[in-house]
Amino acid sequence: MKEGTKRLYLESPYKVEFKAQVVEKVIWEQKPALILDQTCFYPKSGGQPCDKGTINEVEVLKVLEDEARIIHLLAEDISSDKVTGKIEWQTRFDHMQQHSGQHILSQSFHELLGAETLSFHLGEAISSVEMDLRKISEEEVENVERRANEIVFQDREIKCYFIPEEKIESVPLRRPPKKKGLIRVVEVSDFDFSACGGTHVRR
Incomplete structure (x- = not known):
């Protein structure tokens, strides 16, 4: 089984900015996507929609679960392996x-x-x-x-x-x-x- 993403929102739902390491870059639903070592982004799950926000100032279009991993679909590709994520607080x-x-x-x-x-x-x-x-x-x-x-x-x-x-x-x-x-x-x-x-x- 692939290593899961650490879910920072479980312990700190009021945290809106975080730094992370890119674990894998993939294409998901025909969009560039990132799997990070940790994230504040809540993925669509149950009846709750996913969070909105940015990673390195690039819009996060959708956040999904893939078993223990969290997939962040992006508006455009990100070249850096170290990123800063920001949650849209509202x-x-x-x-x-x-x-x-x-x-x-x-x-x-x-x-x-x-x-x-x-x-x-x-x-x-x-x-x-x-x-x-x-x-x-x-x-x-x-x-x-x-x-x-x-x-x-x-x-x-x-x-x-x-x-x-x-x-x-x-x-x-x-x-x-x-x-x-x-x-x-x-x-x-x-x-x-x-x-x-x-x-x-x-x-």
Whole structure:
């Protein structure tokens, strides 16, 4: 298996600039692309879109996962083997807020209606969360919205940490993790515990 890219955003989602070494240059989807030893760029994964930004001032068109590696598709080729990446903060922070909000909303549905989240999608104009509900009343929607807003306005801390797979049963996860090995948990303090690899706000 090829060596993976170190994902700096897992530990430091507020970090917007980084330096890296080019591991490999490839053509991906007919575009020049880089595989770096480390990156702050979040790749498109699950329902969260990829980050925007630049590498050595060249626009990053798309960021994708290829097993453990992260592929950065570029607007033009870069000759240097040492690069500086910059994340477009406005887009990153929007995704962080939306993703944390989705966790709170999903747990509110689970707590009040016993509903599971089937999928979610974060968009620039419209975001969606698919729940396993055949029907829902207007009153139930209002109750879920009220509960989610309560948690938001309580300004609860949101923590991200890693738990070994053999100890994950000690964490009250909302749903079982899809991955094996070291599991990343996103906790909305005393409210929601989810296995998640996305970027989130601190509160």
